[in-house]
Amino acid sequence: MDSKDFTISLSYRSEYVSDRASVIERETGKMEMWNVLSDLWEPKDNPDGIVNLGMAQNWLLRDIVLQRIRYSFDPPSSALTYTEGTTGSKRLKDAMSKFINHHFFPSKRVLPEHVSVTNGTTSALEHISWALADPGEYFLVGQPYYMNFVANLTWRFGARLLTVSFEKDDDRFSEVAVKKYQQALDKAKAEGKKVAGILLCHPHNPLGRCYPRKVLIGMMKLAQAHRVHIIADEVYALSTWENTVDKECAPANFHSLLSIDPNGIIDGHRVHVVWGMSKDFAAKGLRVGALISQYNSHLHNSLIETGYFTMISSFSDHIAVNLLEDEEWLQWYIPEHQRRLSQNYAKTARWAQNNGINYVKGANAGLFMFADLGTKYREIHCISPTLNVTQWVQRALKAKKVFLSSGDDFGYEKPGWFRIVFCVPDYCLFEGLGRIIEALNEGWKKNNV
Ligand SMILES: Cc1ncc(COP(=O)(O)O)c(C=O)c1O
Incomplete structure (x- = not known):
């Protein structure tokens, strides 16, 4: 499959908003998730609602985190005004840098600045786009992508x-990935794309996997060779866990990009x-x-004023400080969080195995499993190989009122794959998994939506 070039084309015209807003208005109309969130299934309160295993949210520790927030929620009067700057209070930057030093093992101590x-x-991602690329310049992302x-x-x-x-059998977390990125960079250059x-x-x-350290180093060297930035979205950094099911796999553990000393590798x-x-x-x-950048003060300086647009609420600042500063609680919380993720992955992987559903083996991170529902659908229902199986599964899921994000949404090359979020309470997880099986077994018939 060819790589895709996402460029907003100003082909829509509107009298009422700008052309670019009009393009986004149309894109947004395709997003099902917001409708799902307003009609969530609850056995008693909304029995006809939709089971949401599509949004990467973590319900498993919600009550515990909420309890911890309540325990010390005593905002100072200053919470009713701005903090010292637009990019977080000094206390939060201090707490966050200590937290990162403790849990991300950076090669050089992270300082509040x-x-x-x-x-x-x-x-933070949008700031990256604004501050590191001029209009028309590209970021490279591997398929599938968030x-x-x-x-x-x-x-x-x-x-x-x-x-x-x-390609079909490429290991996207191996040196092959570095090679593919290199080819993409070379091709972009040849085509005059910056x-x-x-x-x-x-x-x-x-995919729920981490890049091995040596692959990260390869990517950093590549970025240096082409004089481009390298950015890691590590939002799942501590949502890593032991995979107790796929014993034959030996997934790479998480190493933050910050843990690699750039000296001799990249500026x-x-x-x-x-x-x-x-x-x-x-x-x-x-x-x-x-946004953590240890050597590029220009980047942080460029956010001093633009940070107005993305300022964290002073109340959230206060809450975040309380959570991040409580080392004793964190010592219990983080392993507990990881234990629960591991347990729920295991439940979901066993469900997949018991139902003959193929999935990405050897995951050890994230809140989800990536599974091939399309092959199962084809096994049960004879649909022409030329038809897009993703759409058939999607329709069948919709008829059963269970919401998943499809591999197509993530730009995955193979049809029929779906992401199943397993971090929901058991009653919801098993309801959702049961509905997926019903959807696959019954299939989509024209009159059932
Ligand atoms: C990889 C990745 N980055 C960023 C986000 C967004 O995170 P936030 O809620 O902090 O904006 C998500 C949420 O699903 C994600 O999966």
């Missing part, structure tokens, strides 16, 4: 995305990491993200 805090990782990279990087500031595609950076999702959404100005509390702290609604 290496951190710019934003209202969510999404905003679907919102397209919006985060391309929608508002004119940067573009070039996807790197793989690349600003390589963006890695590490740990990977939706440190080009190395950046984004992280946030949405996944590792089960707190999407808190809107806490961060």
Whole structure:
């Protein structure tokens, strides 16, 4: 499959909003997730609702995190005004840098001035796009990619995305990936496309795996050779866990990009990491993200004023400080979080095995499993090989009111793959998994939606 070039084309015209807003208005209409969220299944309160195994959210630790937040929620009166700057209070930057030093094992100590805090990782990614690429310049991302990279990087500031595609049996976490990125960079250069950076999702959404250290080093060398930035989205950094099911696999453990000393590999100005509390702290609604860049003070300086647009609420700042400073609680919380993720992966992997569903083996990170529902669908129902099986599965899932994101959404080359989020309470997980099997068995019939 060819790589894709995401460029916003101003082909729509509107009298009522700008042309570019009009393009996005149409794109947004395709996003099912927001409708799903307003009609969530609950056995008693909304029995006709939709089971959501499509959004990468972590419910497993919600009550615990909420309890911990309540325990010390005593905001100072200053929480009603701005903090010291637009990119997080001094205390939060201090707490976050200590937290990162403790859990990401950086090769050089992270200092508060290496951190710019934003209202969510999404905003940190958009700052990356704005600050590191001029309009028309590209970021490279491997397929499949976290679907919102397209919006985060391309929608508002004119940067573009070039996807790197793989062959059927390529290991996307091996040296092969470095080679593929190299070919993509060479091709872009030959076509006169200017690349600003390589963006890695590490740990990977939706594949649930981490890049081995040596592959990260290969990517860094490649970025240096082409004088481009390298950015790792490490929003799942601590959502890594033991895979107790796929014993035959030996997945790479997580090593932060920050843990690799850039000396002799890459100019440190080009190395950046984004992280946030949405996944590792089960707190999407808190809107806490961060951009960590240890050598590029220009990048942080460029956010002093533009940070106004993405300022974290002073209340969230206060809450984040309380969580990150509580080392004793963290010592219990993080392993507990990882233990629960491991358990729920195991439940989901056994369900897949018992039902003869193929999935990406050897995952050890993230909140989801990537599974091939299309092959199973084809086994049960005779549909022509020329028809897009993803659409058939999608329709069958919709008829059974269970929501999953498809591999197509992530730009995956193979049809029929879906991401199943397993970090929901058991009653919801088993309801959703049961509905998936029903959807596959019954298939989609024209009159059942
Ligand atoms: C890889 C990745 N990056 C960023 C985000 C967005 O995180 P936030 O809620 O902090 O904006 C997500 C959420 O699904 C994600 O999977």
